[in-house]
Amino acid sequence: MLNKLKKISLSNWILIGMILGILVGFILNFWVTDPFIKNIILMDNVFYFGGTGFIRLMKMLVVPLVFCSIIVGVSSISDIRKIGSIGGTTVLLYLLTTALAVSIALLIAGIIKPGVGLHMASLIEQSNVTVNQTMTDTLLNMIPENPINSLASGDMLPVIIFGVLIGIILAKLKNETQTFNKLFSEGNTIMMEMTSIVMKFAPIGVFCLMARTFAGLGVDGLLPLSKYILCVLIGLAIQGFIVYPTLLVIFTRLNPLKFFRKFTSVMFFAFSSSTSNATIPLNLEKLSELGVSRDVSSFTIPLGATINMDGTAIMQGCAVMFAAQAYGIDLTTSALLTVVFTAVMASIGTAGVPSVGLITLTMVFNSIGLPVDAIGIIMGIDHILDMFRTAVNVTGDAICTIIVSFRSKSIDLDVFNGEKEIEKTEIEYFD
Numbered sequence: 001m002l003n004k005l006k007k008i009s010l011s012n013w014i015l016i017g018m019i020l021g022i023l024v025g026f027i028l029n030f031w032v033t034d035p036f037i038k039n040i041i042l043m044d045n046v047f048y049f050g051g052t053g054f055i056r057l058m059k060m061l062v063v064p065l066v067f068c069s070i071i072v073g074v075s076s077i078s079d080i081r082k083i084g085s086i087g088g089t090t091v092l093l094y095l096l097t098t099a100l101a102v103s104i105a106l107l108i109a110g111i112i113k114p115g116v117g118l119h120m121a122s123l124i125e126q127s128n129v130t131v132n133q134t135m136t137d138t139l140l141n142m143i144p145e146n147p148i149n150s151l152a153s154g155d156m157l158p159v160i161i162f163g164v165l166i167g168i169i170l171a172k173l174k175n176e177t178q179t180f181n182k183l184f185s186e187g188n189t190i191m192m193e194m195t196s197i198v199m200k201f202a203p204i205g206v207f208c209l210m211a212r213t214f215a216g217l218g219v220d221g222l223l224p225l226s227k228y229i230l231c232v233l234i235g236l237a238i239q240g241f242i243v244y245p246t247l248l249v250i251f252t253r254l255n256p257l258k259f260f261r262k263f264t265s266v267m268f269f270a271f272s273s274s275t276s277n278a279t280i281p282l283n284l285e286k287l288s289e290l291g292v293s294r295d296v297s298s299f300t301i302p303l304g305a306t307i308n309m310d311g312t313a314i315m316q317g318c319a320v321m322f323a324a325q326a327y328g329i330d331l332t333t334s335a336l337l338t339v340v341f342t343a344v345m346a347s348i349g350t351a352g353v354p355s356v357g358l359i360t361l362t363m364v365f366n367s368i369g370l371p372v373d374a375i376g377i378i379m380g381i382d383h384i385l386d387m388f389r390t391a392v393n394v395t396g397d398a399i400c401t402i403i404v405s406f407r408s409k410s411i412d413l414d415v416f417n418g419e420k421e422i423e424k425t426e427i428e429y430f431d
């Protein structure tokens with residue numbers, strides 16, 4: 001029996017943790033009435049500790065792992081033009097997939113019409129989400145004024161830029177900077193090992209996160225918004241299971257089923273945690289198992305966690321249509337194009353953390369003069385959608401990374417196709 005349990009892979013354990021968590025959550029929600037056991041012991045202590053503790057462990061890994069692995073990855077690509085071309089193609093793909101995602105959402109919400117016939121006044125809750133950042137500010141914030149500050153506060157874009165610059169310089173000065181080369185390379189090895197250790201707790205963390213969410217989930221708020229929820233879920237399903245596999249086939253001719261077989265645990269983790277940022281370490285690990293070189297993924301995945309949020313863009317497209325329909329506002333073609341543009345821009349420069357999409361949604365609403373109060377209506381049910389869209393966000397990052405690494409010949413196709421196991425070797429960068 002114990003031997004059989006030992007044979008279950010970590011990915012399957014994560015799935016088991018998730019399903020058990022959902023079940024336990026539902027049981028607590030509908031059948032356990034004792035508030036002491038349900039709320040005080042389980043939800044506020046046991047599950048809270050297990051879930052939040054695990055997310056904190058994952059977050060602990062992000063900055064040092066991303067920083068070291070970007071430096072090591074970039075410094076190992078000695079041709080600076082290759083870095084430029086990988087960076088350029090990645091950013092372009094990220095922007096295109098996001099634009100496609102919003103367009104799909106606008107189309108679906110145009111057909112299903114989730115906002116028609118809603119009584120706005122009875123639904124509006126006070127919304128206090130606002131964001132005043134302009135596009136120029138977003139671009140400026142990418143330049144680290146004080147890199148130590150950016151590292152300390154986990155600001156991904158400045159950390160990426162600083163890491164890329166150090167990587168390029170290390171590649172250039174190779175012989176003069178042996179100590180630093182070795183320091184970052186060994187730092188990277190340490191962080192990869194720490195990731196493997198932390199990941200062993202993933203099934204328990206995921207179980208606690210799911211149990212807590214589903215034990216506290218109210219169904220009352222869901223009903224009047226069921227059409228809106230349906231629109232978002234259909235949009236996410238199209239993006240995740242039609243658009244991405246199609247892109248993978250068109251650009252690489254690789255088999256999407258092979259991708260999903262290994263990648264689902266990352267989606268489950270993103271679903272449970274609602275944060276692309278905390279999913280970075282697991283995403284990197286799974287892409288390595290799919291044969292993608294860390295030289296590429298160490299740069300594209302953290303970048304994607306920040307600037308590529310296709311799932312979030314789908315929610316935003318649906319939310320715009322929902323609010324416009326509910327208020328009886330007709331959106332012109334130019335307003336729709338503005339939505340596509342602003343939703344793409346809104347996804348740049350915000351970290352992949354829970355519910356951030358709701359905050360940047362104010363930017364999108366403001367761009368076409370929709371009343372931001374409408375955001376208050378969907379706020380109550382956003383957590384559940386956040387889970388689904390985060391799973392799509394991380395899948396988008398991985399698919400674009402595979403396409404980019406295929407084009408730059410940085411993927412081992414035998415490993416992807418399951419014909420060869422990935423070797424757990426240390427990467428030597430300066431032999």
Ligand code: ASP
Pocket residue numbers: 274275276277309311312351352353354355356357358386389390393
């Ligand atoms: N939670 C999402 C993420 O981390 C962002 C959002 O849509 O709120 O990717």
